[in-house]
Amino acid sequence: MAEFSATECAYMAQALRIAKRGLYTAHPNPMVGCVLVNDGAVVGEGWHEFAGEPHAEVNALRAAGNDARGATAYVTLEPCVHHGKTPPCTDALIEAGIAEVVAGLEDPNPAVSGSGFDALAAADISVRKGLMQDSVQSLLTGFISRVTRGRPYVRLKMASSIDGCIAMANGQSQWITGPEARADVQRLRARSGAIITGIGTVLADDPAFTVREESIDTRGKQPLRVVLDSGLRMPSSAAMLALPGTTLVYCCNDGKRQALGDAGAEIIVVDSDDGGVDLPQVLEDLAARGVNDVLVEAGPKLAGKLIEADLVDELVIYQAPHIMGSQTMGMFHTPTWQDLTDRRALHITDVRKVGGDTRITAQFASAFMSSLG
DSSP states (O other), rough: OOOOOHHHHHHHHHHHHHGGTTTTTTTTTOEEEEEETTTTTTEEEEEEEESSSHHHHHHHHHHHGGGGGEEEEEEEOOOOSOSSOOOOOOHHHHHHHHOOEEEEEEETTTTTTTHHHHHHHHTTOOOOOOOTHHHHHTTTTHHHHHHHHSOOOOOOEEEEEEHHHEEEEOOOOSSSSSSHHHHHHHHHHTTTEEEOOOHHHHHHHHOOOOOTTTTSOOOOOOOEEEEOTOOOOTTTGGGOOOOOOOEEEEEEEOHHHHHHHHHHHHEEEEEEEEEOOHHHHHHHHHHTTTTOEEEEEHHHHHHHHHHHHHHHEEEEEESSSOOOOOSSSSSOOOOOOOSGOOOOOEEEEEEEEETTTTEEEEEEEHHHHHTTO
């Protein structure tokens, strides 16, 4: 691992801050930031703003102009070397006369990992990597999950009372949390490539699952709306089918395929697993569609099934400061766990107030998260 100075760490921290500006718009591409430094001064910076548009390095080079020649590029992720919707960033860096590239993380995609660095080195550009690598990995968990595991990073969101209840016995649940918490959920939606729910939630609430917060600039992007509906019970009159964006319905038979298709849904038939859809197969299909991050907004049955299958990476709980009592619905329906060893271990990463409620973010102690440090 190369050694880096405090000044270099400051430049990479700046690149990370810039990269986060693409949180709602860059996906399915990774968020990337780039800072160009020449003779001790920042001469240009850029981030990947929107999929299909120039990458962070190109935007930084344009900002720097002629000052890019002889500069050092601090970039969060290894520059791309392949032709996609845009030309390779390595070519742009070489043509601009960059002297050195300092990267936070080698591209985790096994198909391209290291090839960008090799192209730069072949052009006599000095390359160092690993600066603030852990921070870059934390920023790109979804992208890393998709390219290394073949499935998105799964974030499960729940809203509950302080005694762990998500609805009254009669199903009443609106609203447990306050308006600030609900607005915060819109930001979770906006950063996600897809929102997953179960048919039970659709039949009970007829949700829209769109990003509705006007202050969030998604450049018109809406996450895929994903309904898990093994028996195709979804009505063609469901509200989400009339809204902008794409609704995917995963089922185990296609008996009502024509009616739902005519209403605007895309029907995908997958294998059955214990009466429901095969969850890993759904996630693999979403990854193939370029989905990095999934937000699950569902009832306790689907939430419990995902946890039991070790398919949840992160849990986000909005906890309201009230007690709903014992005759209520809990957050998770799981098989009977007889022993304390059946527990699922969590690592709490963040606790903060959101309006009058408390948001708790925790990661499951999975091998994937451990591998990211």
